[in-house]
Structures are given as C-alpha cells and as structure tokens.
Amino acid sequence: MDKKVWFGLPVFFAAACLWYFLLINRSTVYVPPPPGPLPVIRAKDVSEEEIWRLPSKSFKNVSQIRQVVFAKVHKAASSTVQNILLRFAMARDLDILLPTQGPIINETGSTIRPEKIIPHPLGKLFDILCTHVVYTKQEIGRYFSNSTVRVTMIREPMQHAISALHYYTTVFPQKGYVAGVKKHPNDPVNGFVHHPEDFYPYPSHVCAEPGSYISNRMSYDLGFDADNFAASKKNDSKIQIFVNELEKEFHFVLISDYFDESMVLLKRVLGWTVKDIIYLKVNIGEIKNTSVWNHKPQFDSQTFEAFRECNKLDYELYDHFLPLFLDKIQKQPNFKEEVSYFKQLQERVREFCLESVIEKTLNISESKWSKQFTVSTTDCKLMKTAEKEMVELARKKQLKRYAVLKKILSNSNVT
C-alpha cells in the first residue's frame, strides 16, 4: 500500500477524535436562535439559588446613585427600563416599593394603598420605584426621599399610539380597539390614524377618555388631571403648568426613540457601570413583515393636525422634552463614541444570550468605558424575564430578606 495512506489514516483519526472532543463532546451542538420574539423566561425557570446568589456584597461603591423613582409610562419601552432597574436593585439588596400581588401598584390612579404594597420592616423609605403607579409628587413623597432621582421615558406620540393599539389588540386585547381593527382588517394602522372614532366604544371617548391606552396615555401616567380630563385638555395654561412642573420634578425625561442614548446618559449621571445598563428588549409586541400591522402611517398635514389635536397632551410633552433631551446629550463629552461602543456591546450580549450554548460566560474586556466584566447565563435569564415574572422574582427575594430582618428585629426586642 501507498506510504501516504498509512501516514494519512492516523492523522485523519487523530483529527476526528480532536474534533469529537472539542465540539461534539462539549455536550451540545450549535442551535440557531429561535425565530421571532425573545423566548420568555418564567419565574420558575430561575432557581431560588440563582436569585439568592445575586452578588449583593460586591457593590460597595457609594458614589453610585441608588435611589431612583422611575415613573413607568405604558408602551414606551418602560418594561425594559424596569428590568434594568430591578436587576440593579436585586443585585444590591435595595428596597423596592413592590405591590403585594401582581406587577402593578395602581394603573388607574395615584393613590398607593398601604395594604397593596410590601411595607418596609423598619419603616424606612424605599430606594427604587419601577412598577406602574400614576405619578404624583405628594403620594410618591410619602415613600421616597425628596433627593431620589426621578426618571421617566416617553416616546413619539403617533408611534406610541400605534404600538399601544397593536399591543392592546393582540397581546392584551381590549374590546373597543379590537372592534376598530375589525373595521380596518387590512391596514389597522392607517384605519386608526384616519378614523380614530372607529376605535373608541363611545363617541364621547374619542380623544378625550382619561386613561385610554391609545391617546394621551403618557400624560395620564405622569399625573395629568384625570378628574376633569376633557376640559383640562383644552386649558392651555393648565397644560403648560403640568409640563413645567414635570420639568422641575424630573431629573431626566428620557426618550425611547433614543433608547441606547437614554441608557448611556443614565449610566453617566448615576455613576452606574456598563454592565448595569445592558438589556434585552422585553414586553414588546413584535410585528412580522407579513403582518397587517407592518404598515407605515400615511397622512397629509390635515390628518396629522387632527391626530395631533386628539393627542395634544402627549405632543405638548414630547415637543417640550425631546429638545431638552437632545441638548443634554449634545453637551456630554464623547457621547457618540460611548453610544457606539454600547451598541456593539449590545450585539455581543444579544448573540451570547440567544445563541451561545457552548460558552458559560461572556468576558468583556476593559475599555475606556468600563472595567472588565462578565455576563453569565443567569444574567441572560434575568434580562429575558418578562415583566410580571420579574416583579415576582424581586418580590420573592425582598420578602425573604425582610423576613430575616424582622427576625433579627424581634430577637433584639426580646433581649
């Protein structure tokens, strides 16, 4: 036989064995990421040990700002911000103002009923608010120090309305909106923009219903006069006072159309790390190419004016705070550079969390913007966890910690 074959065979087997041990034997074969929206992690998928192990001891850096009130506005990427805040708080054992049940404190008003929230065992003020409650200074002031950083996030109102309409007819259907979609089955987006009246159950509700999910919801969530909504909406001086008060009270009004910029700004001003702000988008109603929702709104100036008039409050908000936000980031040194670093990092995190089945951790090396850090599969799980489940995890951890505190307290009372 040819000498070359005798030499080639062992080499071939050696290579095959090496390949087997390196790839196949590492227990898994490459699995492509699932199509469509993110796989949602349920609370039961995160073990007790994983929640408990979150490294609260390793954050001694007091120069970080850790007291944050986040006024959560519906359908403005607020669940993603909430996820960031909950991870931040859970890792440091901060006191979160949490509902005793479910993910919401009060969606229809600003009253925080004591029996609806988990009280602080030592009667102290809280560090973090990031679940839904209609914002008012007075009520929030009973639970948070005045020096707490106040943050909210808003979005371009037409995008906001369409996104909300999609969400509240598909993910979480509401009767009136569903009826509207049935009237415009091929293009609900333009159906809504041109015939908003088809989407409200009563004529009196068109554009003026307080607490509507699709019109002026952002202003409602931020505490605009709900008792006299229709009349107040026509009162320009009242609207101006509302917007000016928000500007005084909030340290940041972030813009979800500039999500990464918003997170980098937050990181810089609060002294947080890059790891604190990485995220995977949660609670978004993903729209497929073939969906009837995949239409761009088309309108002339007259239609836009009508839409704007209908959503006047939210447009006043947006038109006021967008330039202030853009001005803020303009003044930040090397801001674009950090945002572009962050966007690239986000790609890696996304890829690691959705695709990697071989590596156990993602190692991010030190850079101008960050010390070296790692992202674990537990980090991925938490980033993917849906809103309701995430609040449940935070509650579980906090209740356990409070039970320990109470025990220490009662023991020290006895002796």
Ligand SMILES: *[C@@H]1O[C@H](CO)[C@@H](O)[C@H](O)[C@H]1NC(C)=O
């Ligand atoms: C929400 O706030 C409103 C208005 O302040 C109040 O009437 C209502 O009882 C509150 N709801 C809950 C569930 O706490």
Ligand SMILES: *[C@@H]1O[C@H](CO)[C@@H](O)[C@H](O)[C@H]1NC(C)=O
């Ligand atoms: C917080 O602000 C309220 C009203 O704005 C004021 O009455 C109160 O004294 C302040 N609390 C502290 C601790 O400064």
Ligand SMILES: *[C@@H]1O[C@H](CO)[C@@H](O)[C@H](O)[C@H]1NC(C)=O
């Ligand atoms: C408009 O709002 C201002 C400020 O709240 C109030 O003083 C005024 O009476 C309101 N005007 C009307 C017509 O309701």
Ligand SMILES: *[C@@H]1O[C@H](CO)[C@@H](O)[C@H](O)[C@H]1NC(C)=O
């Ligand atoms: C604490 O935070 C500050 C500001 O973000 C940072 O410059 C410093 O390096 C941090 N110190 C430690 C020990 O992590």
Ligand SMILES: *[C@@H]1O[C@H](CO)[C@@H](O)[C@H](O)[C@H]1NC(C)=O
């Ligand atoms: C859907 O849209 C994306 C981005 O616009 C495009 O890359 C992709 O090919 C489209 N898929 C189909 C099935 O049309």
Ligand SMILES: *[C@@H]1O[C@H](CO)[C@@H](O)[C@H](O)[C@H]1NC(C)=O
């Ligand atoms: C990550 O990389 C740094 C520097 O490249 C190295 O010192 C460190 O040991 C690595 N950590 C892990 C968990 O791989």
